[in-house]
Amino acid sequence: MKWSDHSWNAIEPIYNKITTMPFIQELANGKLATEKFKYYIGQDALYLEQFGRVLAMIAAKAPNTEIALAFIQFSQNAMVVENTLHASYFLDYNITNNFILQPACHHYTHFLKSIVSFDSIEIAMAAVLPCFWIYKKVGDYLLNLKTVNNNPYQKWINTYGGEDFAISVTKAIRLCDEVADISNKKIKDQMTSVFYRASIMEFEFWDAAYFMKQWSY
Numbered sequence: 698m699k700w701s702d703h704s705w706n707a708i709e710p711i712y713n714k715i716t717t718m719p720f721i722q723e724l725a726n727g728k729l730a731t732e733k734f735k736y737y738i739g740q741d742a743l744y745l746e747q748f749g750r751v752l753a754m755i756a757a758k759a760p761n762t763e764i765a766l767a768f769i770q771f772s773q774n775a776m777v778v779e780n781t782l783h784a785s786y787f788l789d790y791n792i793t794n795n796f797i798l799q800p801a802c803h804h805y806t807h808f809l810k811s812i813v814s815f816d817s818i819e820i821a822m823a824a825v826l827p828c829f830w831i832y833k834k835v836g837d838y839l840l841n842l843k844t845v846n847n848n849p850y851q852k853w854i855n856t857y858g859g860e861d862f863a864i865s866v867t868k869a870i871r872l873c874d875e876v877a878d879i880s881n882k883k884i885k886d887q888m889t890s891v892f893y894r895a896s897i898m899e900f901e902f903w904d905a906a907y908f909m910k911q912w913s914y
């Protein structure tokens with residue numbers, strides 16, 4: 698079995714749980730409170746900047762030029778394309794980005810930065826994969842549900858459910874499988890373990906947004 702199939706099986710319960718989260722359900726029916734979306738988009742803009750840097754560092758450490766070029770592109774997409782979506786919501790909702798990293802976002806970005814700094818490249822590639830794969834699955838799920846017309850969150854749904862993002866996601870999965878194929882069992886298991894951990898952090902990120910979780914002090 699491919700590393701990616703095995704690892705997706707491991708996180709499938711987390712993914713299924715994500716699709717039932719109130720944040721996702723209300724994103725689908727357009728009823729998500731503006732305040733909660735604003736919290737999310739503010740945190741996510743901060744997330745994407747750090748995520749983009751992590752992707753650039755994977756590119757810099759890549760074992761071959763194909764992986765280097767792919768991750769340079771992923772990095773640019775995270776910091777330019779996805780952030781353009783956020784900037785347009787910033788305008789729509791009159792948000793000024795004076796946010797600080799709240800706990801879930803802080804935890805997730807620091808987790809990724811620590812892995813890319815201290816662990817091997819295969820493990821870093823596996824740790825960033827849920828960011829691609831879960832968003833793609835959630836985007837497709839929401840695009841297919843299409844429960845309402847004039848959903849204020851449709852731009853978000855179209856970005857992650859769209860074809861362009863699908864191409865990047867397919868490539869990210871394939872490259873992870875290629876590096877897993879030439880790795881030993883210990884590395885493959887560690888790849889699955891960080892993939893699992895990052896998937897939980899995707900859950901926590903949406904949970905934090907729904908409940909607008911903040912530092913106590």
Ligand SMILES: Cc1ncc(CO)c(N)n1
Nearest residue numbers: 741744779828829832902
């Ligand atoms: C938290 C999070 N994970 C993944 C993505 C998709 O890149 C995103 N925008 N935000």
